[in-house]
Amino acid sequence: MARREKTLKEIFTNGFFKQNPTFVQFLGMCPTLAVTKSVESALGMGAGVIFVLVLSNIAVSLIRNYVPREVRIPIYIVIIAALVTVLEMFMKAFVPELAKTLGTFLSLIVVNCLILGRAEAFASKNGVLKSALDGLGMAIGFTGGIVLIAIFRELLGAGSLTIWGDLRVDLIPEQYQISILVQASGAFLVFGVLVAQINKLIFSREDRNEVT
Amino acid sequence: MEYIAIAFGAIFVNNVILNQFYGLCPFLGVSTKKSSALSMGMAVTFVITLSTMIAFAIYNYVLVPNEITYLSTIVFILVIASFVQLVEMFIKRFSASLYSALGVYLPLITTNCAVLGVAIDITVNSNKIFETDTPTFMMVTIYALGISLGYALVIFLFSAIREEMDAYPIKRNWKGIPIALITAFIMAMIFVGFGGIV
Helix, strand or coil: CCCCCCCHHHHHHCCCCCCCCCCCCCCCHHHHHHCCCCHHHHHHHHHHHHHHHHHHHHHHHHCCCCCCHHHHHHHHHHHHHHHHHHHHHHHHHHCHHHHHHHCHHHHHHHHCHHHHHHHHHHHCCCCHHHHHHHHHHHHHHHHHHHHHHHHHHHHHHHCEEEEECCEEEECCCHHHCCHHHHCHHHHHHHHHHHHHHHHHHHHHHHHHHHHC | CHHHHHHHHHHHHCCCCCCCCCCHHHHHHHCCCHHHHHHHHHHHHHHHHHHHHHHHHHHHHHHCCCCCHHHHHHHHHHHHHHHHHHHHHHHHHHCHHHHHHHCCCHHHHCCCHHHHHHHHHHHCCHHHHHCCCCCCHHHHHHHHHHHHHHHHHHHHHHHHHHHHHCCCCCCHHHCCHHHHHHHHHHHHHHHHHHHHCC
């Protein structure tokens, strides 16, 4: 390849903005819309994805030279499913309230395309350290994306911001809240508007680069 | 009467895409053309209905008696993946025309979270849907059929809207996914209205 090797820092920060899983790559959209009713559940989902993605990237990268190409996808899925089961048991034991809010979407991390996508596109071709950094960066980018959506939905829809349990602030009085945003349909609206605004930023930056 | 209520609720009120947010990636990815949306809807209907029946049987006759329900996530994803593979081989062997219509979409279905989501909902979280911890096989089958028909219906309607929308000029930053999400928002609001009927 003519392109130079990416540095570790570039691999780590790739998922933050340039290849953000939520707003640029549109990976794992089901949890993006389903768990963003409150900041608390978005943070919980983000923590779960960080745990699973980092460990699955490490595991996939460790076995990448021993797995036959034809059966790699089923093997990755089993690894990811095992990690998700561990996560489910942890969450049910230590944070049962959060596990209840996330519900089925906790188990559905298995089929989150972000995790299988990174295993296939990055971890199966790179070393352990690089894969772990890539997983961490992507998962943080994902968490940032869903927390951003959750902030808009919770603040405008329910007038509050909940970080964890009782750690919440009420900012907007009830008569000014837009309650449709915390209902199911509002998720589509908030996500769509945010994507359009972020696209606008990306396009205007591209145009500026072309001129100079 | 009870079955009709379950089916109606599954198709319209608790619509998988617009209300429960399952299977959004194929919903936005495949719904640009009516023909491909129809094929995807058919493939999903077939796989969800049958794999839910299998998952229900495995959960109640293997996992629960042996007290290993914590393994349900792994077991279900393996069952679904191998079932999809089996269906693909079967269709390839017996119907070339059906294979050319559905073939491309079948591998995608394994990672469609609607399949795993419905399987988990009817077993582990069954009291949320059926208001009983032990739903019968018939109830589960009708629910799964309703859910998948709801999926097919919404993805087809959505693709028809998107095809029409292509003819109109849309600002560059709204093109593609953002305008599709706004369309989905309007459809979701319409489907909320069905909640009043039940």
